[in-house]
Every structure is written in C-alpha cells, then in structure tokens.
Amino acid sequence: DVKVTQSSRYLVKRTGEKVFLECVQDMDHENMFWYRQDPGLGLRLIYFSYDVKMKEKGDIPEGYSVSREKKERFSLILESASTNQTSMYLCASSTRRGAGELFFGEGSRLTVL
Amino acid sequence: DQQVKQNSPSLSVQEGRISILNCDYTNSMFDYFLWYKKYPAEGPTFLISISSIKDKNEDGRFTVFLNKSAKHLSLHIVPSQPGDSAVYFCAAIWNSGNQFYFGTGTSLTVIP
Numbered sequence: 001d002v003k004v005t006q007s008s009r010y011l012v013k014r015t016g017e018k019v020f021l022e023c024v025q026d027m028d029h030e031n032m033f034w035y036r037q038d039p040g041l042g043l044r045l046i047y048f049s050y051d052v053k054m055k056e057k058g059d060i061p062e063g064y065s066v067s068r069e070k071k072e073r074f075s076l077i078l079e080s081a082s083t084n085q086t087s088m089y090l091c092a093s094s095t096r097r098g099a100g101e102l103f104f105g106e107g108s109r110l111t112v113l
Numbered sequence: 114d115q116q117v118k119q120n121s122p123s124l125s126v127q128e129g130r131i132s133i134l135n136c137d138y139t140n141s142m143f144d145y146f147l148w149y150k151k152y153p154a155e156g157p158t159f160l161i162s163i164s165s166i167k168d169k170n171e172d173g174r175f176t177v178f179l180n181k182s183a184k185h186l187s188l189h190i191v192p193s194q195p196g197d198s199a200v201y202f203c204a205a206i207w208n209s210g211n212q213f214y215f216g217t218g219t220s221l222t223v224i225p
Contacts, residue, residue: 004156031211040122042217043157043202050211058212084165090156094213102204102213104156 003027004105006091012111019078021108023091031094032074033102034066036056036087043090049074081112114139117205118185119216127224130191134219136203139184141216143205148188151200151218160201161188193223 007022025032033048035058036095045058047066055066063085067075074093078085126132128145136146137212149157163170163177163186170177176189190197200218 009154033213035215037151040217042119045212048211056211092156094211100145101159101162102149104158106147106156107154109154112167 004091004093004104005105006089006108008108009106010109010111012105012113013081014113015082017081017112019110021078021082021089021091021110022078023074023076023080023105024072025074025091025093025103027093028070029093029095029103030069032068033092034064034074034076035090035092035107036060037107038087046076048095055112078110081110083112086110086112114140115217116143117203117214117216119201119203119219120218121219123220123222125222125224126193128195129192132188132197132221132223134184134188134190134201134203134221136188136216137184138186138205138214140205140207140214141184142207142210144208145206146177146179146186147204147206147213148175149202150197151202157202171176172198190221193221195223195225197221200221 004025034046035043049068065077089108093101147162148160151157179186202218203216205214
C-alpha cells in the first residue's frame with residue numbers, strides 16, 4: 001500500500017518558534033509538494049521539489065523554506081512561526097511529469113498561538 | 114490568478130439523487146484533470162481523472178465530463194450516498210509540467 005507519512009498530525013507552537021514538518025514517501029516518487037489548506041482558499045502550493053536538493057517556489061512561499069536531502073523525505077520549515085501560519089499542511093508526492101496521480105499524506109494541523 | 118475555479122462553495126443533495134460538481138479552468142495548456150475527495154482532518158484522496166483526449170470517464174458511481182471548448186469539467190455522482198459528504202477539489206496539470214493547480218473546493222452534503 002503506497003504511503004505518504006507526515007510526522008505530526010497536530011502541533012501547537014508559539015509565535016516566533018521554529019517549526020519543522022517532516023514528510024516521507026515510500027513510492028520512490030521524484031516529485032514532492034507542500035500545500036496548505038485554508039477554508040475558502042482551497043489548496044495552495046508552498047514549495048515543491050522535483051529532485052533531491054532541488055526546490056521551486058509555489059504560490060505562497062513567504063515565511064517558509066524546505067529541505068530535500070533524500071529522495072523520500074521533504075521537510076517544510078517555518079523559521080519563525082506566526083499566527084497567520086495556523087493552517088492544515090499537506091504533503092504530497094507524484095511520479096514523472098504530467099499525467100499521474102498526486103498522493104497526499106494525512107495532513108498536519110498547526111496552531112500558532 | 115486562480116487558473117482552476119470551483120464557483121460553488123457548497124452543495125446539498127438528497128440521498129439517492131445525482132450530485133453535480135463543477136469546475137472551470139482558464140489555461141488551455143492543461144491536458145489532465147483530477148478530482149480529489151477530502152474528509153475533515155484527513156488528506157485528500159484521489160477519486161477519478163480524465164485526459165484531454167477524452168470527454169468522459171466513468172468509474173462506478175462517479176463520472177467526469179470534460180468540455181474542452183468551454184474549459185469546463187464536471188463530476189457526477191449517481192446515486193449520492195451520505196458517505197459522499199466531503200469537500201471535493203478539482204485539479205489540473207499539463208503534460209510537461211510538475212505542478213498541479215487546484216480549485217478552492219466544493220463542500221458536498223448528502224442528506225439521508
């Protein structure tokens with residue numbers, strides 16, 4: 001059974017803290033993505049990576065960074081968390097370009113106080 | 114600018130009836146379209162897809178229709194069941210691209 005695993009389902013952090021969200025996929029996929037989901041705004045792409053050590057900005061990269069040191073692992077980093085980063089964060093992976101399914105993890109609900 | 118749009122934030126349907134969820138896109142380069150279903154506190158799960166070389170794809174109770182000239186696709190669920198109550202996202206990608214573009218979602222409620 002294919003799987004995208006996100007390290008934490010629920011996190012509560014304080015403003016200014018550094019936050020790490022980890023994602024691991026076991027499908028040998030080249031592409032990995034980080035989205036956030038907010039009511040009325042749908043899924044917005046933060047960053048994606050199409051290869052190890054490669055990254056590209058999505059639609060809303062401000063306040064975030066990413067790391068992809070190994071093919072199966074893609075980390076999202078909030079250097080200094082702010083309350084407007086309270087959201088559901090979704091990691092996903094896919095194989096090759098173009099037509100193909102995007103596989104999602106269970107999501108990480110982050111609350112920044 | 115939103116390249117994939119779902120203009121209906123919510124939809125309510127009686128159990129057993131047809132649910133029709135709509136999606137419009139602006140980029141004519143998109144050539145592959147997907148529908149995802151999302152329950153609260155879970156990640157989206159893939160439902161059905163369609164390539165731009167087709168105008169219809171069917172999988173059990175779910176059918177997706179694509180009208181390329183209108184840049185419009187729709188998801189039909191027949192018959193609707195209470196377990197179908199979820200948020201549905203449409204997504205699009207082009208064959209040489211890596212990035213999926215999502216709509217804002219439609220929350221479907223199927224009333225028993």
